[in-house]
Amino acid sequence: MGDQPISVAGYFHSHAGFLAAARAAVADKHQPQAFTPYPVHGLDAILGIKRSLIGRPVLGIILIGFCIGLHMTWYTMSQSWPLNVGGKPYFAWQTFMVVSLETGLLFGALANFVLAAHFCRLFPAPFTRLPNPRMSDDTFTLVLPVRLAADSELLSAWLSGHGAAEVEVFPAAAAASAPEHAPEPVEAAHG
Amino acid sequence: MRDPMPTEGGLPALTAQQITTDITKTLFRLPSKEWHAAFTLAQALAALLFISVACYVVEGYGIFGTNQPVNWGNDITTYIFWIGIAVAGTLVSAILFLFRQRWRTAVNRSTESMTVIAIQIAGLFPLIHTGRPWVDFWLMPYPNDRHLWPNFKSAIVWDVFALTAYALTSMIFWYFGLIPDFATIRDRSKHPVHRAVYSVLALGWRGGAGDWQHYERAYAQFAWIATPLVLGMHSTIAILAAIGKVPGWHTTIFAPYFVSGAIYGGLGMALVFLIPMRSLLGLKQYITIDHLERLAKIMLGCGLMVCYVYISEYFAAWYSNSPYERGQYLFRMHGNYAWAFWTMMTCNMGIIQLLWFRAVRRSLIGLMLVGIAVNVGMWFERFVIIALSLMHDHMPSAWDNAYVFTGFDWMILVGSFGVFLTLLMAFSRIIPMVSIAELKADLLAPGHDQAPHAGNGEGHGHG
Structure with a gap:
């Protein structure tokens, strides 16, 4: 159970390729979550994120x-x-x-x-580590939740096919033992 | 990044990774010997302020040159000077943001830092001016054992509230803008202590699409909140003087006069430190001559407003037919402090006109010299308004009671610049002096007009 994959992350180095993949992921009903090093305008419309009511x-x-x-x-x-x-x-x-x-x-x-x-779920977190340090630098990340264990390979292939430079699979054990290492994939899996 | 922005002048295209590297490189390097020497000098200057304050606490307020009738002297002059420096930073970070001036991205972090430092220095002076700084907390409304409250009908108490609200909001706004950049530094840090510190500062920022939505909304709201705060804060200081029946103060034009003067002086200070900073931190391609020229143009606009007010004040004094008002302005021109008045006029009405020439606006030395002149002129403007007005008030018997700076006045004035330099140099070692996330969003997003004013080939313009 601990090694069961719960999410797959695709890392994109191209802005345009990332937006195209996000659009395709929504169209294919993959319920993607996205992480970007800077605000990408138009991404919220693609992902269906509503205007902030803050x-x-x-x-x-x-x-x-x-x-x-x-x-x-x-x-x-x-x-x-x-x-x-x-x-x-x-x-x-x-x-x-x-x-x-x-x-x-x-x-x-x-x-x-x-x-x-x-x-924005912010709180002083001295041990925060993103799964890929380039996520806050030059890499756009698309996280797809895995519903069935067998789907992880399909989703990995899907991400690679849509231009992801790297793909990473997050097992539940890694997330459970150190949630700050992969906080979002856990959330993606549950939510 | 595989789809970097196109640039003019044959320069290599910028990538996100390069932007991060360029802006954060000084954070991960030990400073040079020259930096240490300059930092030591700045600290030595800053020490003058603290020595002066220590002597004041021991000896009392009499060590300064203030007297009757000049009971507002160097401390309030310097207070308003530093407030003005702070105001310009908020203009760049909040007001230009609301006007969608994207070029501000290059300079907003450094000018915001200037605001945060200047407002803290400014806040020291009224606390010193009270005479007994150890009971300054009496200015705050709290249920004390004497059942007394501050007098909310007094403009002094308005100023306490205005300054406190503005200072806190500026600091939060500045920190909020830094959060994504702290996350970037956190993820690049190799040293465990660096990583831990920046992790705490980044508050666990992850950069989710929904997070950016809330973040950008909140950032815009900070700009909306900071704008009335900064305009209100400096207007409150202006009203504080304008409601006094002192010749030279009692004028309704003071609020816009003070605000435009503050922006004018603050942009002068911004130019003075941005020009060396962009070279020392290797940020020439991000803070280009185009950005400096735009700051200079705003400075010229504000300078012209200040010139208009100077002329209008003289007209109002003549038109009032009040011998005290007329006498005040004649005293400024011909009295024993006429040199201060003429220094102000030369710097603020004369030298600023050089900015009409494009060659001066695009010359680093020219901008630097004009910036220094504007700062000198604006300090003297506050000195003329405050000290000279009080020297020549409604009581002719007090007119000969000259106001003279003591050594402690000089120490506290020079020391305030030392504190400013010390904190600015320290900030440049621990925070990115250009907003990384905002710059990337501005330069790298597809569809953005990426190099409209990089015509000099010196750097990557954006705006």
């Missing part, structure tokens, strides 16, 4: 931050310790706009980072 919660948090800033100025300046400055109203909302806006935007920036880290 903007909506961030906008919500900016508004919450703004309200917190406004509430803080209202509470401190007119409730907790009303301060008479030149006879002006205790709660002069116009003067509190700068602090409220800055608080809102700061909340938004922090939330943007935290949410992006969550959606």
Whole structure:
């Protein structure tokens, strides 16, 4: 069971060849996952990845931050310790706009980072190793999940036939013993 | 890569691997003796700031030259100078990004780094200026044992919030842009310590197609958030002065004046360090003369706005019919600090006009000299606005109370440049000074216009 292949990765050195292979993999219903060293525009459309919705919660948090800033100025300046400055109203909302806006935007920036880290599955991982170090340099990777053990050879041949310069088969044992070595093929197999 | 970009001028085509190698090569090499010598010199200059601060903590604020009525002197002048340097970095990283200026890719990492360093230096000065820096946390609203809050009706407290929000956002934005590049370095590291450090910094980045989707969206959102923050932050500083009834400050034009001046001065600083940096780090083919020329053009545009404001200020002073306003501007021209005013005018209104000439814009020495002049001019601009305005306020009996720099003022000013140089040189050893992933996406993606302005044959233009 431990040696049963769970996914096959094809490494492409050609941008155009990689996109063509991704398109073919989707057409052949291989449910591919793709990894690229830099953003490849058009790839998300090929793979059917929906537009990121990270903007909506961030906008919500900016508004919450703004309200917190406004509430803080209202509470401190007119409730907790009303301060008479030149006879002006205790709660002069116009003067509190700068602090409220800055608080809102700061909340938004922090939330943007935290949410992006969550959606991109980021966390300090000192032992992260990609199966191929060139994946973050000049190599485009297409990972195809293996449903039946016998399929791994077929999928390897399919990837080679579509221009993959190298093909690598990931057994379940390797992934289970060191998941950080091949994190994506595991996910591809299960998902 | 088998399908590299075509290039002009017969240069070999760039590949992704070559881009990575070129940009990261200095990270994996021991620095040269010259680098060590320069770094030691920068640290020695930086030490001046820390010695000055240490003396100030022991002796008190009296060691500086500030007096009555010039109670904002070198520290606030230098504070606004460094804030201005930071603003230009955000212009390149966020505002030009929103305007889809792809050429910014070559310079955005280095200017963002400049922002991160400059904002930290700038933040030191108001903390020093408070007089008792060990209780600076009183500026923050927290439920203290005296049940007191900061006065949110004060523009000083607005500035605390504006600066804090801007500084934190700039640093997060800068780090966020670095994550994919840290992953690239992680995967190229041979030394286990290097690999472990960059692995932590890369946060386990893998570059999945879905990850890039979220990443690019979040990056654009950072640009959207940083833009109002930076404009608001410098406008808040401008309002802080403009609401004061000091002749020379009390003017509604201050917010756009400060923002355009900040971008102007900051781009000058960017040119001053980009020109040697591209040679020292071997990045000439990525940061080309075309990029520097575009920065120079923006600098010229901002410089013209600054010239317009100078003229407009004089017109407003004359038109106001206020003897104090008129007196202030006459004092600037003819008073005992007239040399500071004329230095400012020479650098900011005179020397900048050289950038109308293409030959100057495409000359490294010319750009370097103009950049230095702009920095000198912009420091003196802040000095003229702050110190000279206070020297000649509404109280004629105080007019003779001259403001003179002490040795500690000089140390803290020169030391701030030392800190800037030290951190910049340190950054250049640990982070890629050109964004690897963004550059590859820009240069290597099929269908991108790949070399529209590499006409000089010096490097690979992109934009």
